[in-house]
Amino acid sequence: MKQEIKNEQINTAVHAPVVAKQRKKLTKSSSIPGWLFASPWIIGLVLFYAFPLFSSIYYSFTTYSILQPGEFVGLENYYKLFNDELFWKSIYNTVYFAVFFVPLSIIIGVALAMMLNMKVKGMAIYRTIFFLPTLVPQVALAVLWMWLLNPGFGLVNSLLDVVGIPGPNWLGSELWSKPSLILMSLWAIGQPVIIYLAGLGDIPNELYEAAEVDGANWFQKTISVTLPLLTPVIFFNLVMGSIGAFQQFTLPYTMTQGQGTPANSLTFYVMYLYDNAFKFFKMGYASAMAWILFVIIMALTAVIFITSKRWVHYQGK
Structure with missing residues (x-):
């Protein structure tokens, strides 16, 4: 009986890394459809919110005027x-x-x-x-x-x-x-x-x-x-x-x-x-x-x- 328990413990220890790798692969593969469905919102967030937000920080230190790229003027504005x-x-x-x-x-x-x-x-x-x-x-x-x-x-x-x-x-x-x-x-x-x-x-x-x-x-x-x-x-x-x-x-x-x-x-x-x-x-x-x-x-x-x-x-x- 003790020998069987030891064999089960050895098998568990040997196969545990393999099982963990398989679970990670399944998790990654199952998350791909979720990212694909969320991608339009993520792209919109980056293009229409994040990019203009961080761009405005830089533009606030320039003379940018749409028609001209402007120059960096520091805190002049x-x-x-x-x-x-x-x-x-x-x-x-x-x-x-x-x-x-x-x-x-x-x-x-x-x-x-x-x-x-x-x-x-x-x-x-x-x-x-x-x-x-x-x-x-x-x-x-x-x-x-x-x-x-x-x-x-x-x-x-x-x-x-x-x-x-x-x-x-x-x-x-x-x-x-x-x-x-x-x-x-x-x-x-x-x-x-x-x-x-x-x-x-x-x-x-x-x-x-x-x-x-x-x-x-x-x-x-x-x-x-x-x-x-x-x-x-x-x-x-x-x-x-x-x-x-x-x-x-x-x-x-x-x-x-x-x-x-x-x-x-x-x-x-x-x-x-x-x-x-x-x-x-x-x-x-x-x-x-x-x-x-x-x-x-x-x-x-x-x-x-x-x-x-x-x-x-x-x-x-």
């Missing part, structure tokens, strides 16, 4: 940017929009989601109505609001006149142009509202019942139960909203036909980047702007992630 008044103006406009739009979108989005989460007959219709503006293309949205905010015959100023309030020149005033853009953007926050609704549906009813037993009213349940358990969804929308706010482009570009008027109050960072790249063909300059924007967004996202440990609460923790 970055030096010119920091001495460019319109560059700083575009940053101010973008930060102004982000500071006001992102918090307002969260507050209004959560409030709308809580109202649309009520048990009311026909709620599916109300949810559809609030989501519909999201389906409107950005260009059509800009044209619609340009008509609504027209100082002469716009619907908004007409309604204000009814109650005796003189309406401002919304898009023609340096003071009111950015608030007008924020108003337009808030009109189309249906997508975050849907995400908030999903988060509200994930909160267990048992927690509300326990709060009622303790004598909590509606406001106390909202503060103690709803908002803490909704913070993961708020965190997600905060990150996505901040990134989107710093990339604002279509609405102001359409409304001002790329001019950023009045007085460059609607010249946003990405608009100025686009103008340098495709109007003035200063690709090196635009690449430097793109990497500065990348650093700003990465830094902002990192701050949000670091501070989230203090205010984001997950169920079960």
